[in-house]
Amino acid sequence: MVESQDLVRAGARWCVGNGQSISVLKDQWLSKESNPWVISTHPALVDVTVANLLSMDGSSWDYEIIVDLFEVRDQTFCSIPLSFSAATDQLFWSFKNSDIYTVKSGYNFLQKQKTNCFDDETAAFWCKLWKFQKSCWNRVGIGTNVTPRTGFLDWCRNVLQQATSDQLCTMATICWAVWGARSDLVWKGKSVQPENIVGFAKKYLDQWKNARQSDFDTSLSAFQAGDESEHCCPPHGDSIKINVDAVLFEGCRSYGFGCVARDSNRLLIEGRTILVYGVVEPVLAEVLEIKEALSWVKEAKWQNVMLESDCLCAVQAIRSSLDMNSTFGLIVKDCKSLLASLTNVFIFFVKRSANLVAHNFAKAAILFPDCRFSLEHVPTNLLLCLVTEVSR
Structure with a gap:
């Protein structure tokens, strides 16, 4: 002690x-x-x-x-x-996201201090890695240097011996994301830019770590009926579906929110783009976005609303009874308070593929800060993603 x-x-x-x-x-x-x-x-x-x-x-x-x-x-x-x-x-x-000290989190902190392995440095390393020559990328599969006349297993063995644990996690996630992009190109004819692959992999890994380390409820029972949808489906009857997402603009030291409300015919009721200046962790940006969307629902006096987010950690925290004293925990409390004041409003976790429109709106926040769009006034690039999803 x-x-x-x-x-x-x-x-x-x-x-x-x-x-x-x-x-x-x-x-x-x-x-x-x-x-x-x-x-x-x-x-x-x-x-x-x-x-x-x-x-x-x-x-x-x-x-x-x-x-x-x-x-x-x-x-x-x-x-x-x-x-x-x-x-x-x-x-x-x-x-630790739950704000509660555990021996494991204390040990991880000490190991991180000991090895000087910082997330920002790892992220910067992998962002630079994508800029390597195409020939190098084709040779090794994930974009790093390799000794001439050696095979993939030789390179893999060398990486496993030298990389830190954080680098290994990032490497595995990027390899998985690259294979998914390859499949999309082969089977769907859809190409993805390297920077988008890296962004997706980093966000997915961050959410996976948060879900693994959280004390909310990571068992299978944490999922509810309606969770884990892979495609965006219209709501039933007179219900409203709102998709939300957050994007970090690291170069501008800011982050953006995207909120998209649609009816049972998949038609846009209203879309919002919000730009916030400051630097926050991805999971905090996601829960702030959910709070913003719930405040929007309250302002519009909507009822029978399905709110969807692709941040599992944020959804779990809002559903959990765990009391947290961090900034993240206080925003979660705000979300719970807003939910209690609304009528028939429910939050669901969906896969990234079901949340692409909200993601595009969030990315557009850097161009359209603090804007609201009706169907008649949506910018062309955002209208395109709306139409594409309706046609699926």
Whole structure:
């Protein structure tokens, strides 16, 4: 117990509620894994709590104060979403989605610190890997260098001996995604760009890890009737189907939401594209998107709604009774609160193939930030994906 105190302190983070219990300079509350402390040294920040950085009603950050007092590196905390259901600040374990410390998560954290194996570095490595020459790609199957006159098994053995565990997971997922793209080209005549393959593989692997590591309910019983659809099907009768997705724009330090509401004839009722500035984890972006969609349903006073997301971790968390104190957990609570206030609104998990229209809307958020589209005013590129899905 005594020996593990330093480990627990290293992984503990404050989740911002009303901000009154968190010291700006003395507590770990930033989302940065390597250094969660504020490094700004403005005299006005001494003995100040996070509550002083919020608007009068506590619903948003006071950007004018933040720009004046904080260095650019620290200003990124403005991307921390605030929950309308949070009353007090809470401590949580930051290296597990359920926020609960386990021996396994503590061990994994120590191993990660020991090997300096960071997810960002691994992701950057594989993104660069796709730029290798075509001849190299054809030779080895996944796009890496190989010694002349050696076979695939020789190369594979060499990679297995040198790669980190994270690199091996990424490699396996990309190989799987490449084979799927190959099958689409052969059997459906549909080509996929390398960057889209990498993006799909990274998101799929991230969701797989979250689902494996979560304490929500990863058994087969976690799936409900209506889950795991591979194709987008119209709702029944007077019901409304809403598909949602989130996309990270890493180069622009922002992320986009796509929401698409359709009727039983698959006709568009309304589509939305939302651009949010800030850097968040993929799973947090996904649950924020679900919250945005539920708020939209409440605003429109819709009933009998099927909301579909391809983020299993977010759907599991909303269905779970587990109480979480992290930012992710607070947004999940907001989603549960919104669901309780709505009539006949249900959330389902679907495969990526059933959520392509929402994904295209989310990608378009960088071009059409904070826009709403009726069927008559949909941009041509988004109209095309709507028509394509109807014709399937």
